[in-house]
Amino acid sequence: MKKLQDQHFYELLNVEFNASPLDISRAYKDLHELYREDSLASYSFFSKQEREEILAKLHEAYSTLMDEDKRYRYDRLLIERGILPEEMQFQAEHRALRQASLANHFIRNPLLKITDELRALTSSNSVIQEILSYDALSGKDLKRIRKELGISLEVIGEITKIRPIFLRAIEDDAFNIAPSKMFLKSYLKAYAQCMGLDPNIVANLYLKRLDEQKASGSANQDHVDK
Amino acid sequence: MAHIWPIGGGKGGTGKSFLTGNIGIMLARQKFKTLLIDADLGSPNLHTVIGLPYPEKNLSDFFSKRLADLEEAILETPIPNLFLISSARNKLDVANLAFEQKMKMLRAISRLDYDYILIDLSAGTSFNTIDFFTLSGSGIFVCCPEPTSIENLYRLILSVYIRKIHQVLKSQYFRELAEKAEARNSDATINKPEVLLHVLKEIDPEKAEMIERILRGFQFRLVINQLRKQDNPTIGSLICQIIEKHLCLNIQFMGNVSFDERVHDGLCGKAPFVERYLYSQVTLDLRSVARGIVNGHHGEAEPLLSVRQV
Numbered sequence: 296m297k298k299l300q301d302q303h304f305y306e307l308l309n310v311e312f313n314a315s316p317l318d319i320s321r322a323y324k325d326l327h328e329l330y331r332e333d334s335l336a337s338y339s340f341f342s343k344q345e346r347e348e349i350l351a352k353l354h355e356a357y358s359t360l361m362d363e364d365k366r367y368r369y370d371r372l373l374i375e376r377g378i379l380p381e382e383m384q385f386q387a388e389h390r391a392l393r394q395a396s397l398a399n400h401f402i403r404n405p406l407l408k409i410t411d412e413l414r415a416l417t418s419s420n421s422v423i424q425e426i427l428s429y430d431a432l433s434g435k436d437l438k439r440i441r442k443e444l445g446i447s448l449e450v451i452g453e454i455t456k457i458r459p460i461f462l463r464a465i466e467d468d469a470f471n472i473a474p475s476k477m478f479l480k481s482y483l484k485a486y487a488q489c490m491g492l493d494p495n496i497v498a499n500l501y502l503k504r505l506d507e508q509k510a511s512g513s514a515n516q517d518h519v520d521k
Numbered sequence: 522m523a524h525i526w527p528i529g530g531g532k533g534g535t536g537k538s539f540l541t542g543n544i545g546i547m548l549a550r551q552k553f554k555t556l557l558i559d560a561d562l563g564s565p566n567l568h569t570v571i572g573l574p575y576p577e578k579n580l581s582d583f584f585s586k587r588l589a590d591l592e593e594a595i596l597e598t599p600i601p602n603l604f605l606i607s608s609a610r611n612k613l614d615v616a617n618l619a620f621e622q623k624m625k626m627l628r629a630i631s632r633l634d635y636d637y638i639l640i641d642l643s644a645g646t647s648f649n650t651i652d653f654f655t656l657s658g659s660g661i662f663v664c665c666p667e668p669t670s671i672e673n674l675y676r677l678i679l680s681v682y683i684r685k686i687h688q689v690l691k692s693q694y695f696r697e698l699a700e701k702a703e704a705r706n707s708d709a710t711i712n713k714p715e716v717l718l719h720v721l722k723e724i725d726p727e728k729a730e731m732i733e734r735i736l737r738g739f740q741f742r743l744v745i746n747q748l749r750k751q752d753n754p755t756i757g758s759l760i761c762q763i764i765e766k767h768l769c770l771n772i773q774f775m776g777n778v779s780f781d782e783r784v785h786d787g788l789c790g791k792a793p794f795v796e797r798y799l800y801s802q803v804t805l806d807l808r809s810v811a812r813g814i815v816n817g818h819h820g821e822a823e824p825l826l827s828v829r830q831v
Contacts, residue, residue, distance in 0.1 A: 336760050
């Protein structure tokens with residue numbers, strides 16, 4: 296049994312060396328749940344100071360592995376120390392290279408068809424993967440993903456043949472302008488597919504938030520009426 | 522050889538006797554020859570859980586040598602294949618057993634010819650309770666999803682942990698090493714056994730490795746009892762995760778047993794719950810735990826090995 300302080304970040308988060316940002320994000324979320332101040336499962340097992348140290352260490356691991364540059368440097372360090380196998384260097388470099396070229400990818404290929412390569416590019420982006428790990432997605436989240444990919448609304452409009460006014464309404468959460476729910480779902484799917492994301496997941500997470508907002512809006516209205 | 526499972530939990534009222542009795546009935550109904558031992562010497566009531574209000578013999582007859590051996594203390598129950606060693610109407614001074622008496626009892630238990638032997642232990646962290654875990658190398662912990670119960674569960678497990686280290690190292694050597702460890706790291710006290718073990722590794726790696734191996738050999742299980750609808754059903758797995766990660770103990774979550782108001786009615790009716798409420802959620806949950814006990818033995822080391830070695 297290794298002391299917590301002696302564990303490297305991958306051991307600490309209990310993920311593989313080649314874990315995707317989504318895997319890392321999930322692992323961190325689970326562990327944070329386990330060690331957070333009001334966790335019932337770890338109640339009384341740690342002193343306040345021990346708990347704070349564990350949480351700080353977990354956060355350090357998470358923020359390092361979620362940042363491609365920091366992760367690349369950290370992997371190099373582990374390779375130098377002989378903890379990480381030599382062949383992982385190639386993977387680390389490849390990941391960093393893909394990340395760097397991602398922003399320019401759409402500029403050079405505005406009408407890029409949805410290919411496995413595009414999906415790989417999206418799945419290797421830490422910011423995008425973090426956003427996708429949320430319980431629900433807002434228009435602002437979708438906009439962040441799009442900006443991260445460096446793709447304009449016009450390009451998406453051109454590929455999907457959806458009018459930019461509707462695309463903008465989706466991103467602005469302007470539900471009064473957005474089309475009916477049935478059309479909205481198909482627009483969301485096309486929008487997501489265009490960016491190499493899973494269309495069903497994106498559409499469901501967005502609609503989930505929409506429903507929640509509507510529910511809370513009607514609850515507030517009831518309150519006002521009363 | 523019988524599979525022997527001490528059943529305990531840090532806190533009183535978590536349902537240790539309830540689980541022991543009802544799981545015992547289920548194993549017996551599956552035609553496994555099952556023996557229940559009420560080792561909660563201070564407040565025995567396992568006989569009531571299984572619907573046997575007037576046990577004729579008890580464990581103190583064995584300790585006072587009124588019975589020639591433990592086998593004579595065994596009672597038949599109305600349920601086929603189910604037997605009981607009761608502690609009802611024990612002598613009141615029998616609650617505190619000497620170490621030798623516990624050893625005598627465990628040796629006698631290990632010689633009994635049963636498929637399963639379930640030992641119902643008392644609450645708390647007295648040596649009476651924790652020695653059954655350390656000596657048998659196995660055990661089922663019962664805990665409720667409440668802070669008080671979880672706090673006492675951790676206390677019990679840490680007590681078992683430190684007692685085992687103590688038993689392995691023998692008293693004087695343990696004290697010397699503990700003092701050295703504390704001098705190196707002020708956190709390495711007996712209240713922090715995991716830190717103690719890390720410091721021992723630096724002082725005496727061979728001994729530390731041996732202890733770690735023995736601790737890893739424990740076959741522990743956890744059952745969460747009285748789980749209400751609003752409780753987190755994964756709490757048991759999370760507790761096991763903490764124990765495995767920080768104490769290097771092998772502990773497996775066996776499942777949740779739901780909360781049910783009718784448990785009270787069953788006890789008041791002095792009838793076994795699983796016989797009275799055949800299709801309740803609690804009965805289904807207990808069936809799943811009993812299945813886990815039976816299936817869990819495939820390919821495992823025999824429990825109670827250490828008792829035979831002592």
